[in-house]
Amino acid sequence: MVETENLIATKKESKNEEPSRHQFKTWYEYFFSVNNLCIGLTNFIIFPAKVHEYRGGAFLIAYFCMLIVIGYPAHYLESIIGQYHRSSLMLFMIRCAPILQGFDCYQFFDEKCPDLRSGHIVFKGVCVNETDLPTEGIQSAEEQYLHSVVHKSVKSHMSFSNFDSGMACSIFIIWLSIAFIQLRAGNKTTPLIYVPTVIIFLICPFFFFRALHLDGATI
CATH class of the missing domain: 1.10.10 (Arc Repressor Mutant, subunit A)
Known part of the structure; x- marks a missing residue:
């Protein structure tokens, strides 16, 4: 009986001595x-x-x-x-990116008039019937920006809107330099092998800084 009590007391002490959750x-x-x-x-x-x-x-x-x-x-x-x-969507966005706290206001003003289709008499002077609006030749804001800003700005030799001779020469020179390096290197370990690997990852920052010069581009 005494041994049982000692065993129970030992178990209680071991439970009390358990370390707290790791932080x-x-x-x-x-x-x-x-x-x-x-x-x-x-x-x-x-x-x-x-x-x-x-x-x-x-x-x-x-x-x-x-x-x-x-x-x-x-x-x-x-x-x-x-x-x-x-959490809710807006609370999640505020905690992840505090700069987007006004995004809900943008969504609110971007929505169409809530009574646009019902024809309620209160909104007759404010809203218009959707059937009265022209349906042909209408472009969204994204399409207008794409055609009027982006397509007009990309006129350099790295343009993706059209494949001109400057872009073809640039790609040809890059591939020619890579082929030359690989032929010179062969099976030997040479620092020249690092060049084609690094040059690929230098193209992405180049496009990023080039995109900042487009009209309307901001950080």
Whole structure:
């Protein structure tokens, strides 16, 4: 009987001495813990090591660039969505992106007149019947911006609206330089292999800064 009481008392003491729930102290501790559950830290570490082992070092540049530029933000975005998915849409948008707090006002003013189709007598002087509006030749605001601003602005040699000789020469020179580098490198490990890998990822920032010069483009 005494041994049973001692055993029960020992169990109670062990329960009271249980550590509290672990709290993450730093952001990287949380990041690596979640990554370990999602993909496993072994894959996260072994993959670059295997790439380097088989002389694919050029791919590591793209790997780490995409990890930093896209991987980390996407990971935290999914964490935010998982944290606030039970909230309303506007509360979710305000918490994720406080700059969009006025988005609900935009939606309110962008909506059509609520009594547009009912023909209520109160709104007769304000609203018009939808059947009286012309249906042909009407363009949305997006289509007008596309034709009047974007298509008129892209007149350089990197234009995507038309395939001109300047764009053809640029693409031909890029592919010619890549072929020359690959032929010169052969099976040897040479720094020239890094050039075609890096040049591809330099094109995206080029398009981004070029898009900022379009009429009406703002950050």
